[in-house]
Amino acid sequence: MRRFLLLLLFVALGLAAVLLANTLRLPNHQLAAVPPAPALPLVPDSMTAHLASALRIATVSRTVYAETDSLPFDQLAAYLQRTFPLVHQRLKLQTVNHYARLYEWPGTDSSLKPLLLLAHQDVVPVLPGTAGQWARPPFAGQQAGGYLYGRGALDDKLNLLGQLEAVEALLRTGYQPRRTVLLAFGHDEETQGRRGAAALAALIQKRYPRLEMVLDEGGLVKSDGVAGLAQPVALVGVSEKGYLSLELTATGAGGHSSMPPALTSVGRVAAAVARLEAQPFPARLDGGVSGLLAYLAPTVPFGKRLVFANQWLFGSLIKKSLAATPSGNAALRTTTAPTIMRGGDKDNVLPALATATVNFRLLPGDSVGAVLRRVREIINDPQIQVTTLGEDRAASPVSGTDNAAFAALHRTIKSVFPAALVAPYVVVGATDARAYAALCPQATYRFMPVLMDQAAIESLHGTNERLRPAAYLTLIRFYAALIRNMG
Structure with missing residues (x-):
């Protein structure tokens, strides 16, 4: 017994030594003091x-697409032309599919690969019946309580206008970039970007087969922190999840509801959906969370740092903690989301056909084929037909954090948001950046330079989308600083 206890003691001491060593030798990825971004002549009210x-x-x-009103896009094009005269005098503008816009600002050194900044012109509709819930009308562009309200204030006209403001301001100072700067503004990002981003990417690839960096919306500076941290965290998307929608279909005999079979077509589809929700895809740290924790670990209290530094032992604990919230759960796994169910049109008639649509957002490492096979295995019902709806895609390539482009982006973030920690993560939604990934697989990032708390984040695509004017000025400073740093 004594030998056994001594053995246990040695094992415990050895384990403690390993845990401590891993914790103490954690590399600190955060940059030390970074000089503030250079001053920029801003005209706040204008x-x-x-x-x-x-x-x-x-x-x-x-x-x-045929139901989209094109007149507002013509109006926006004319408005941009009037509002940014220097941009339209000095930069080359080409339109694609009438509304997608590509601006080229030639650099003085043609041997340098270009910087590509992205934004999109289109916005999502206001949900029917919710316009009256807005503090200010969604398309009035009015201020109240220190915020500017309007659809597009966060997604994504602030980036479109902000990038143009930054370039206009730099042109006023006489600045000339060494590296060519491209601005690409699609007009259908909210509906897959086929006519906008995809067409722009094809045009750019013909002229510039390789880019130094691509930057689109996606991450942001979360003011209320992540993973229990109180300080702001600048989340830089290094990848975005894949996309797959499946339709589940069951066909029954139909008939009168007074004599139902043991399992109706509606019941069969509902049971399949219930099985999918009951058996979610496995949680994984290697799909992006691991990199996020590695960047944040040196800054957290010692106990949490020890956990983050030893994911091989505490992985289950980390997963359980993160999975407690919808956002944390989405970061950990390929998600399963039933979105549409159809079947029947009369309360006393059994429908012959019932369908359900289930949307999956794929974590890096999960292929479309593997997800489809697992869905069929879980449903395990030969009378359920599973078909793919629309376009499917795997997660985008994971860009690096050990290259010059990320270093410039990191340095720019710290120069504008000195209190923020910088960390890579995987964007759970979709952006236009995926269309450009082949042009710059090693350095395609998704980051919006705006400080926001969780409440503001939830207004994206929702009611009362809003932005503080001061945050908008900071965004303009960021883009100007990034152009200089990349040059």
């Missing part, structure tokens, strides 16, 4: 007014 005017132009994209 710049805020420019964005407000753009918010009044209802460039709403519809799922069926």
Whole structure:
């Protein structure tokens, strides 16, 4: 017994030594003191007014492209032409599919690969019946309580106008970049980006087969932190999840509801959906969370640092903690989301056909084929037909954090948000950046330079989408600083 206890003691001491060693030798990925971004001649009232005017132009994209009202996109094009005269005098502009816009600002050194900044012109519709819940009308571009309200204030006219403001301001100072700067603005990002980003990417690839960096919306500076941290965290998307929608179909005999079979077509589809929700995809740290924790670990209290530094032992604990919230759960796994169910049109008639649509967002490492096979295994019902709806895609390539482009992005973030920690993560939604990944697989990032708390984040695509004017000015400073740093 004594030998056994001594053995246990040695094992415990050995384990403690390993845990401690891993914790103490954690590399610190955060940059030390970074000088503030250079001053930029800003005109706050005018710049805020420019964005407000753009918010009044209802460039709403519809799922069926033919149903999109094109007049607001013409109005926005004319508005940009009037508002940014130097940009339109000094930069080359080309339109694709009438509304997608590519601006080229040639650099003095043609041997350098270009920097590509992305944004999109279109916005999502206001949900029917919710317009009255807005503090200010969604397309009025009005201020109230220190915020500018409007659809597009966060997604994504602030980036479109902000990038143009930054370039206009730099042109006023006489700045000339060494590296060519490209601005690409799609017009259908909210509906898959086929006519906008995809067409722009094809055009750019013909002229510039390789880019130094691509930057689109996606991450942000979360003011209320992540993973229990109280300080702001700048989340830089290094990849985005894949996309797959499946339709589950069951066909029954139909008939009168007074004599139902043991399992109706509606019941069969509902049971299949219930099985999918009951058996979620496995949680994984290697799909992006591991890198996030590695960047944050040196800054957290020692106990949490020990856990983050030893994921091989505490992985289950980390997963359980993160999975407690929808956002944390989405970061850990390929998600399963039933979104549509159809079957029947009369309360006393059994429908012959019932369908359900289930949407999956794929974590890096999970292929479309593997997800489809697992879905069929879980449903395990030969009378359920599973078909793919629309376009499917795997997660985008994971960009690096050990290259010059990320270093410049990291340095720029710290120069504008000195209190923020910088960390890579996987974007759970979709952006136009995926269309450009082949041009720059090693350095395609998704980051919006805006400080926001969780409440503001939830207004994206929702009610009361809003932005503080001061945050918009900071965004303009960021883009100007990034252009200089990349040059």
